[in-house]
Amino acid sequence: MSFRALLTEKAEDGTVSSAVQTLEDSRLPEGDVTVDIEWAGLNYKDGLCLLGQGGLVRAYPHIAGIDFAGTVRESDDFRYRVGDPVVLTGWRVGETHWGGFAERARVKGDWLVPLPANLTTRDAMVIGTAGLTAMLAINRLEWAGLTPASGQVLVTGATGGVGSIAVALLRRLGYQIAALSGRPQHADMLRSLGAGEIVDRTEFLAQPDKPLESARYAAAIDCVGGEVLGKLLRQIAYGGSVASLGNAAGIKLDTNVLPFLLRGVNLLGIDSVMQPFDARMAAWSRLTGLFDLAAYAENVEEVGLAALPDKAEQILRGEVKGRVVVDPKR
Known part of the structure; x- marks a missing residue:
């Protein structure tokens, strides 16, 4: 099996660049849950990772993307079954562990939360x-x-x-x-x-x-x-x-x-990276009742994987308004 991903690599001269490639599933990192990613988000940290700044990425090649939402493809974790919709934010995924700028990810079950009720995977990444x-x-x-x-x-x-x-x-x-x-x-x-x-x-x-x-x-x-x-x-x-x-x-x-x-x-x-499961679920639960997705819709931009290097430069320059959500199939 293979999947598309935005692979970030570092040349011998230190230059960092990213390109869309097709990778074999065997290259996915260790983890007990494999997720088919439907949507990811672009965040400030992702800009740093894609451009090789901030010292966040320690090993190359790398897949950035600190949050994503999708469906469980394979699971060795009793909490998640094939077909379950899930969300991941934080835990240094996209920094020290391959992240969401791909069609597939393999992560620890401890890093996931179930997709909150009444949200689609795209909704979850608009919030992200x-x-x-x-x-x-x-x-x-x-x-x-x-x-x-x-x-x-x-x-x-x-x-x-x-x-x-x-x-x-x-x-x-x-x-x-x-x-x-x-x-x-x-x-x-x-x-x-x-x-x-x-x-x-x-x-x-x-x-x-x-x-x-x-x-x-x-x-x-x-x-x-x-x-x-x-x-x-x-x-x-x-x-x-x-x-x-x-x-x-x-x-x-x-x-x-x-x-x-x-x-x-x-x-x-305020740290969102290492928040425990219960605190995450409490925040997601409150978000689903408070956040007006329809009212926020005009502040959301959709992009594909190939557009992310340019968007990374824009977000670091402070030129991105609202949220950018990523369709890894584009």
């Missing part, structure tokens, strides 16, 4: 790692005390996958939302998803820095890190929290202790 991460962030903020009555919530990197879904979910939950973005041309998109205020990133960063700034936001979901995260911490109201889940703007954090000591601000780290 981005939606799961956004839901985990909201759950954590609410655990820390956030309610719609608390005040305005800022979402940074709001036009990307995680940010845009976070805006849509917060709206369904009744929150007031400010959306920070460096792409003013997408302001209408953000308003349609539920943002009541659009914050220009350049103007946000140009404001004079102080150890503490005016308390503007009850909480924030930060998808970018770096300078933006350092500044927004100083603008969180007393007892508020920031859910930190991305580093597209850098991994360094320039801040001071005053937001924590004088306002009791909480900085909450």
